[in-house]
Amino acid sequence: MLFLNLKKYKDMRRGIFAVCLALLVCACGSKKSADAEMDKFVKNLMRKMTLEEKIGQLNLLSVGFDVTGPILSQGVEDKIEKGLVGGVFNTYTPDAVKKLQDIAITKSRLKIPLLFGYDVIHGHKTIFPIPLGLSASWDLDLINRTAKAAASEASADGLHWTFSPMVDISRDPRWGRVSEGSGEDPYLGSEVAKAMVRGYEQDGMSNPEAVMSCVKHFALYGASEAGRDYNTTDMSRQRMYNEYFPPYKAAVDAGASTVMTSFNEVDGIPATANKWLIDNMLRKEWGFQGFVVTDYTGIMEMVQHGMGNKTKVSELAINAGIDMDMVSEYFIDELPALAPSGKVKIEAIDAACRRILEAKYKLGLFTDPYRGASAERAAKQIMSAEKLSLSKEAAIKSMVLLKNDRQVLPLNAAKKIAFIGPLVKNQRDLIGNWSGAGSWKQAVSLWDALETSYGKGKFLYAKGCNLVDDEALRNKLNPHGGSIIPDSKTPQQLISEAVQTAQQSDVVVAVLGESFGMSGEAASRSGIGLLDNQKELLKALKKTGKPIVLVLMNGRPLVLQWENDNLDAILETWFAGTQAGPAIAEALFGAANPSGKVTMTFPRNVGQIPVYYNHKNTGRPFDATQKYTTKYLDVPNEPLYPFGYGLSYTTFKYSNVALTGQILTSNGAIEASVSVSNTGQYAGEEVVQFYIRDLAGSVTRPVKELKGFEKIMLNPGESKDVKFTITPEMLAFYNADLQLVSEPGEFHVFIGGSSATANKAEFTLK
Numbered sequence: 001m002l003f004l005n006l007k008k009y010k011d012m013r014r015g016i017f018a019v020c021l022a023l024l025v026c027a028c029g030s031k032k033s034a035d036a037e038m039d040k041f042v043k044n045l046m047r048k049m050t051l052e053e054k055i056g057q058l059n060l061l062s063v064g065f066d067v068t069g070p071i072l073s074q075g076v077e078d079k080i081e082k083g084l085v086g087g088v089f090n091t092y093t094p095d096a097v098k099k100l101q102d103i104a105i106t107k108s109r110l111k112i113p114l115l116f117g118y119d120v121i122h123g124h125k126t127i128f129p130i131p132l133g134l135s136a137s138w139d140l141d142l143i144n145r146t147a148k149a150a151a152s153e154a155s156a157d158g159l160h161w162t163f164s165p166m167v168d169i170s171r172d173p174r175w176g177r178v179s180e181g182s183g184e185d186p187y188l189g190s191e192v193a194k195a196m197v198r199g200y201e202q203d204g205m206s207n208p209e210a211v212m213s214c215v216k217h218f219a220l221y222g223a224s225e226a227g228r229d230y231n232t233t234d235m236s237r238q239r240m241y242n243e244y245f246p247p248y249k250a251a252v253d254a255g256a257s258t259v260m261t262s263f264n265e266v267d268g269i270p271a272t273a274n275k276w277l278i279d280n281m282l283r284k285e286w287g288f289q290g291f292v293v294t295d296y297t298g299i300m301e302m303v304q305h306g307m308g309n310k311t312k313v314s315e316l317a318i319n320a321g322i323d324m325d326m327v328s329e330y331f332i333d334e335l336p337a338l339a340p341s342g343k344v345k346i347e348a349i350d351a352a353c354r355r356i357l358e359a360k361y362k363l364g365l366f367t368d369p370y371r372g373a374s375a376e377r378a379a380k381q382i383m384s385a386e387k388l389s390l391s392k393e394a395a396i397k398s399m400v401l402l403k404n405d406r407q408v409l410p411l412n413a414a415k416k417i418a419f420i421g422p423l424v425k426n427q428r429d430l431i432g433n434w435s436g437a438g439s440w441k442q443a444v445s446l447w448d449a450l451e452t453s454y455g456k457g458k459f460l461y462a463k464g465c466n467l468v469d470d471e472a473l474r475n476k477l478n479p480h481g482g483s484i485i486p487d488s489k490t491p492q493q494l495i496s497e498a499v500q501t502a503q504q505s506d507v508v509v510a511v512l513g514e515s516f517g518m519s520g521e522a523a524s525r526s527g528i529g530l531l532d533n534q535k536e537l538l539k540a541l542k543k544t545g546k547p548i549v550l551v552l553m554n555g556r557p558l559v560l561q562w563e564n565d566n567l568d569a570i571l572e573t574w575f576a577g578t579q580a581g582p583a584i585a586e587a588l589f590g591a592a593n594p595s596g597k598v599t600m601t602f603p604r605n606v607g608q609i610p611v612y613y614n615h616k617n618t619g620r621p622f623d624a625t626q627k628y629t630t631k632y633l634d635v636p637n638e639p640l641y642p643f644g645y646g647l648s649y650t651t652f653k654y655s656n657v658a659l660t661g662q663i664l665t666s667n668g669a670i671e672a673s674v675s676v677s678n679t680g681q682y683a684g685e686e687v688v689q690f691y692i693r694d695l696a697g698s699v700t701r702p703v704k705e706l707k708g709f710e711k712i713m714l715n716p717g718e719s720k721d722v723k724f725t726i727t728p729e730m731l732a733f734y735n736a737d738l739q740l741v742s743e744p745g746e747f748h749v750f751i752g753g754s755s756a757t758a759n760k761a762e763f764t765l766k
């Protein structure tokens with residue numbers, strides 16, 4: 001009987017295997033024939049193209065607004081008609097897209113459709129939390145869904161291509177662009193990069209709701225010296241390969257269609273002219289098949305970098321492997337003469353043109369140049385109830401509870417609560433920087449959300465201070481979308497009013513932080529604390545003796561030492577997006593329980609920067625009993641809030657780490673597990689983090705490296721076992737010869753609720 005069943009089972013398995021194989025062969029076969037068709041189509045088209053028309057495909061122009069560089073494209077329509085433009089960005093809506101696309105497909109000689117790109121960074125019109133906030137959710141499915149929703153809105157609005165994800169690792173919170181990425185860790189950064197690429201590109205460009213992603217900024221942009229934007233970077237290949245490259249590679253492996261080069265230099269050569277980076281690493285080593293675009297005026301800027309004149313930098317860029325020139329128009333001006341001179345091979349121009357035409361083909365633009373975009377589709381998909389609810393979910397899951405003494409949070413609505421601060425009623429800043437086509441007028445403020453849930457007149461309010469008092473700073477922010485108008489009352493009057501309001505309350509909620517323009521591109525800060533006037537307000541409120549909850553809205557890790565020492569609770573909400581208000585209100589009153597964990601270290605002061613968890617040990621690790629060990633005289637080595645840190649309204653207890661064995665063989669695996677229990681009063685989610693330390697190697701190894709994580713939900717009293725599999729591949733790193741190796745030796749494995757966990761076990765790789 002058993003034999004018969006087994007036989008049946010084996011036959012069945014064989015059958016399933018045969019069907020799968022047939023499907024696979026079929027799929028490979030149909031992919032091959034689709035590729036062959038594309039090849040034929042593109043070759044035919046290119047045969048008809050003049051050299052100028054081919055170079056035209058390499059030209060990407062900005063249509064009108066959102067200038068982030070020194071120049072603005074001129075005469076775009078005329079150039080489209082002449083076949084001198086491959087794509088445009090900074091315009092959307094089906095009508096606006098149709099207007100330009102019609103010129104390309106009716107008036108240009110070969111009627112080649114245009115690509116339409118845009119910076120859809122954390123949502124198109126429904127805005128999600130800034131990427132740094134989203135990464136703090138450690139929820140890859142959620143992040144994937146936000147990217148998918150952004151693609152659905154963007155494609156409905158006529159767009160084909162987003163300049164996202166930004167995957168630059170950064171350890172310097174002075175750099176304003178940390179708001180656009182996923183923080184400091186290569187493993188988490190890689191996982192988020194994959195989730196986003198798959199969210200944008202879904203099952204391929206034949207899906208009308210997918211858009212091409214663009215991995216940026218390749219490479220090392222997050223390592224700008226002193227955190228000053230556009231500044232020089234310089235690092236060892238060791239660090240590049242092990243710590244900074246992984247997220248770019250992960251995004252490419254996940255199928256990203258395009259890559260954008262960075263403004264900075266890599267090994268003394270600007271990324272945009274760096275043949276080693278583009279041709280060797282990206283194309284040959286990683287097998288990238290898509291096209292490479294520069295950043296805004298990236299080619300032009302190489303003159304300032306000191307790489308030569310206009311002709312020279314154009315030659316360098318195309319020979320390095322750049323396919324598309326964003327806004328400089330150097331290719332269009334210089335390549336026609338450079339090609340016949342032999343300094344640029346015609347094959348290089350052909351290859352770039354082919355890659356761009358292939359992208360257009362895959363998008364289906366030669367069949368439907370509008371890709372199904374229409375006002376009806378836009379109306380249905382943009383800011384739908386489903387997307388707004390996703391925006392609220394994302395805002396809740398991104399928040400990080402940094403402090404909560406004596407369980408001052410969640411608030412009890414029966415108490416008298418004073419909401420104080422310039423961000424309580426603010427809408428403008430909620431959607432953060434790089435908020436694409438989002439309208440801040442549609443963002444719901446905290447105050448409006450409170451009134452909707454609890455009625456008018458329930459809570460006390462005072463503005464307390466201006467968001468930015470410093471006139472010089474206001475003058476830098478306001479011309480770029482800021483609307484920071486100083487109050488007609490003096491700062492002293494605002495503070496007095498706030499103090500009086502606080503005195504009438506049982507608890508104060510101070511809502512403070514940055515204006516949206518204080519992070520993002522060209523928004524580096526040398527001091528990253530709350531602005532002085534906001535600090536003064538907090539100090540005055542502190543004197544009332546009332547419990548104080550600080551709700552933060554900002555785009556980077558801040559220095560919060562004083563706030564941590566003096567206030568009762570701190571809730572980091574980042575710039576939380578369209579549904580910021582309702583999400584924060586739910587978290588404050590306990591309808592939602594914060595579960596985010598910071599993905600970038602919060603330093604104690606600026607002097608500690610760069611401070612990050614996966615540092616090396618040094619030869620003289622800190623020892624309080626010894627003078628000559630690595631330390632500061634005025635501040636501990638440890639940051640204020642380490643990578644992976646975040647509290648909950650409930651508490652979690654971890655068991656010791658258990659291993660299924662102590663010896664890992666070259667083709668074996670060990671399972672590491674813990675039991676995590678919810679020991680508090682609230683249901684809550686916990687990000688269980690799994691780190692490894694390689695105790696000795698042929699090159700020095702970090703004191704800890706994140707290798708996995710799992711976000712789990714636990715009810716009060718509930719426990720769950722969480723398991724991670726350790727394999728030799730997971731222990732691999734690039735050695736001094738830049739070979740990926742797993743070296744035998746002793747390892748520590750840590751599992752806990754932050755990178756500071758000491759919960760560890762040991763094993764040996766044989």
Ligand code: BGC
Pocket residue numbers: 068069119163216295296521
């Ligand atoms: C930024 C890119 C962006 C591009 C286009 C540049 O200034 O560095 O991240 O995609 O502008 O807007």
